[in-house]
Amino acid sequence: MRCAICSQFETHLNINTGQREPVNHPPDVKSIICSSCMQQLLSSSQDDLKSAYRKALNAGEQGKAKALEGFIDERKNAGETTKHKRDPLRRETLRMARIGS
Secondary structure (H helix, E strand, O other): OEEOOOOOEOEEEEOOOOEEEEOOOOOOOOOEOOHHHHHHHHHOOHHHHHHHHHHHHHHOOHHHHHHHHOOOOOOOOOOOOOOEEEOOOOOOEEEOOOOOO
16 A cells, blocks of 8 residues: 555565565555654654645645644643642642643
């Protein structure tokens, strides 16, 4: 099956033969993103992803745009919260975990 981003076949390394072979996906899989594209998408900034999404839409590549859509995060970084919550099993207050990293 071809990658929705780069249109290359996804391959994996067969340890027994030492050669790369195409990956066999289940028949119900509609589209995939290969591992090399996945690494690039995960390390890209939100601005780069939004730019690539706009380019895919302008070029009429709906499959690529839909694949990129899942990586675009529209949430704002809330930062550290100032609200404190009480844990019934502890005496002191605990800070809530913040959204994002």
